[in-house]
Amino acid sequence: MSIMIKSGKTSMSSFKKEKRFNLLVLITQISIIVIFLILWELLTRWQVLNSFIFSSPSLILKTIKDLLINGNLLNHILTTFIETAIAFILGIVLGLIFAIIMYSFKFIAKVCDPFLTLINSLPKVALGPILIIWIGANTKSIIVMALLINLIVSIITIYNGFLNIDNNKIRLLKSLGATKGQILRKLIIPASLQTILSSLKLNISMSLIGVIMGEFLVSKEGLGYLIMYGTQVFNLNLVMSGIVLLLIFSYILYKLISLLEHKLLK
Amino acid sequence: MNNLVEIKDLAKTYHTKKEDVEAICNISLDIKEGEFIAIVGSSGCGKSTLLSILANLEDKSKGEINFHKKDFVIGYMLQNDCLFDWLTILDNATLGLDIKKKKTKENIDYVERLLKTYDLESFKDKYPKELSGGMKQRTALIRTLAIRPDILLLDEPFSALDYQTRLAVSDDVYKIIKKEHKTVIMVTHDLAEAISLADRVVVLSKRPCHIKKIYEIKLTNKSNPIENRKAKEFSEYYDKIWQDLDVVI
Structure with a gap:
């Protein structure tokens, strides 16, 4: 008891x-x-x-406040946000389209496979200098840079998600006489929602890497520019502030995607 | 009764890089209207291949399959329920109609009636994860019945369920099939299931499979599958078929 x-x-x-x-x-x-x-x-x-090299929390706060009042901090954040958003949306749309094409045509998938692996293993940053020459020192090369980084990963993740779908469900639809398009619409895409959403998370961090990388190379605005400019004039307060802002910025973006995922999977 | 389907000298050979594998060799079988046929055989003997060919999912290598009806509709039910998690029970049940573009008011009413008859009406707006294994299997059966098939092909339809549920669900499914007057070909490796459900049991040999024997199942006081297991002939059939299968351990 x-x-x-x-x-x-x-x-x-x-x-x-x-x-x-x-x-x-x-x-x-x-x-x-x-x-x-x-x-x-x-x-x-x-x-x-040495606070000149390591900055300090109070100095960072002061720098951010100054940037808000005198500098155009909101403009910098907005620039980075717009660049990231464009790269992100392009990445996910193109990634989905490419994955669907590869899934629908086995031949194309087989042909593309080694090239995807090849491009995926290349550090895309190495292409930065060429992009500037080809496209010019402008926003376009920043977005292309980010797209190069996020697109391949998106394609591979979504395509693998498609391949992992229960074969029995495909058989079921085939036995009902479903066309390829119907299988895609009724099964493959809704069943891959989870994979597509987790590829969004990956995509947003990749886009941000690409955008900051691009801003390091070419820009006149943006959080990446702030950090780069700060380094060039040896204003470490500015560099640290840029990093802190970027940290908060990327965390908010990530949370937004998580929120979306939560909403859609409910 | 009339023959609904005639299978003549059906054969299937798989061509692999190394060799040709003969899966089915010369199977001939007539299926009468309203009949419940169970096909048994050791695992890997090609019994599922036979159903896939009938369901038009695979091509045959040789032989003929004649359906004695115009616009013959086949209902194929797989080992697991294959319900789509993101669709409600009603949407799952009407999936076949949707694919065939036959989602008319009349057909939807028919599905609703089936759901009502088989105690799923209150679940029709729920999602599969909220249902028990047996209920899911019933939904899968209604999805198959919704397209008004002339024949039902069941590929080990209960093998994903635990033993108790399996007995209850096979009883359930049997009643539904009999009530809707459907012709059935069921593949199973469970002899007891085959004998208790079927009118005829077809025993297939090892690969390449051909028909070894066909048993007409005649049980005294034949009723539902669970009661049928108590019939005195049950164990005789079981022993005979077991010997036919020639299982080597």
Whole structure:
């Protein structure tokens, strides 16, 4: 009897335990950030770290405030956002189209396979200088740069998602006399929603890498430009601020995609 | 009764790089209207291939299949229910009609009536993950019935279910099929299932498979599959067919 009561108690508190565990994780995570920031601030104030090279939280905050008031910070963020959005949307649309073509025509898929692997393994950044010469030092080469980075990955992820669909379901539709188009519309695309959505997540980070890379190379605006400009004039406060802003920016984009995924998969 | 389907000297050979594999050699079988035929055979003997050929999913190498009816409609049901997670039960049940572009008011009413008759009406706006295994299998059967098939081809339709559910569902499916007066060819490796459900059991040999024997199943007090298992002839059939299969362990 006493054993039964005991076991009842444990199962009750195991839920509580989990809650406490999660809370502990969160508190630890926040503490790490706070301690890191305080340590950084104090070490630079005590001149253990050179604030000219390492900047400091307060200097970064001040720089961001100045940028907001005097500089055109919102313009920079908007530029990076528009470039990323265009590359992202192009990447996902073209990726989906290419994946559908490859799935529909086995011949094309077979022919393309080694080329995709080849291009995928090439560090696309290496193409940057050529892009500038071919397309020019403008927004277009930034977007092409980002597209080069995100497109191949999107194609491969979505195409593999298509290939993983339960063969029995395809057989079922075939036995009902479905055409290729019907199989694609009724089964392949809806069944791949999960894969397509996770490729969105991958795509957004890839797009951002490409855009920042492109901005390093050519731009006159954007967060990547801020970082590059800061390095050139040796204003490390500006560089650090750019990185912090980029961190927040990319986190928000990622969260937006997660939110979308959550909504669509419900 | 009239023959609905006649299979004559059907053969199937797979051509691989190394060799030609003969899967089916010279199968001839007449299927009468309203008949329930079970096909048994050891695993890998080519019994599923036979159904695939009948369902037009694979080409035959030789022989003839004659359907004695105009616009012959085939309903093919696979091992697992193959319901689409993102469609409601009603949409899943009308999938075949949708593909065949026959989603008329009349046909949808027919499906709704089937769902109602087989206790799925209150689930028609739910999604497959909310249903039990047996209910899913029933939905799959209704999806197959929705296109008003002249013959049902069942490929190990219950093998994905656990034993208890399997008994209950096979009972269920049998009642539905009899009520809708359907002709059935079922492939299974479960002898008890074959004997308890079928009017005739066709025993296939090992690969390349041909028909080894055909048993007319005559049970005293034949009723539903679960009761049929209690008939005194049941175990005799079981033993005979078991010996025919010639299983080597």
